[in-house]
Amino acid sequence: MHERVLVCYGTRYGSTGEIAENIAEVLRSRGAEVEVVNLKKGRVRNLDAYDLVVVGSGIQMGRWTKEPLNLIRKNREALSHKKVAFFVSCLSVAKPEACEQAQRDYLDKIVSEFPEIRPISLGFFGGLIDPTRGNFMTKSIMKALVQSFVEEGEEPPEYVDLRDWNQIREWAEGLMPDPFSDS
Secondary structure (H helix, E strand, O other), rough: OEEEEEEEEEHHHHHHHHHHHHHHOOOOOOOOOOEEEEEEOOOOHHHHOOOOOEEEEEEEEEEEHHHHHHHHHHHHHHOOOOOEEEEEHHHHHHOOHHHHHHHHHHHHHHHOOOOOOOEEEEEEEEEEOOOOOOHHHHHHHHHHHHHHHOOOOOOOOOEEEEOOHHHHHHHHHOOOOOOOOOO
C-alpha cells in the first residue's frame, strides 16, 4: 500500500511552490501517492485521507503566508494525530548570522503555538530573489536585494536563487524511508 501524502503551501511569488513540487517529486520517487496544493488557489477537504501532511510557507516581512497558518489553525486537532512536517522558504539563509534567529522565529515559534502538533521534521530553506515577480514595490525591493549581492560597479545577476536543491531533496528523503533499501 502506498503512503498518501499532502504537500500544501502558501507562496507569494512562486518560489515556495517550486520547493513544494520538488519535495513531492522526491516523495513520489519513494513510492508515495502525493497531492500538492497551493493553498491560495485550492482547498484541502479531508486530512484523514493522508498519512503524512507537509505544510510550507514562504516568509516575507517576517511572517508566514496566511493560508498555511489558517490550515494549521483550523485542523490542529486532526494534525495532532498525523505525521506532519513544516518547512519555510526565506531569505535569512543568505546571512548565516540570521539563520538561528530565523529558525526560532519561523519554525520553532509555529511549533510552540501548536503544541498538540508534533512535527517529524522542520525544513528551513533559502528563497528566490527575482525582480520580475510581484508588484512594482516588490520588484523594486527585489532589485535592490539582488544588487546587494554584488560589489559596487558589478553588473547584478538577473536573480539570486538561495535554494539549495540538494538540501531540500535530502530533507524530503528523510520524511519517508527508502522503499528499496534494506533498512
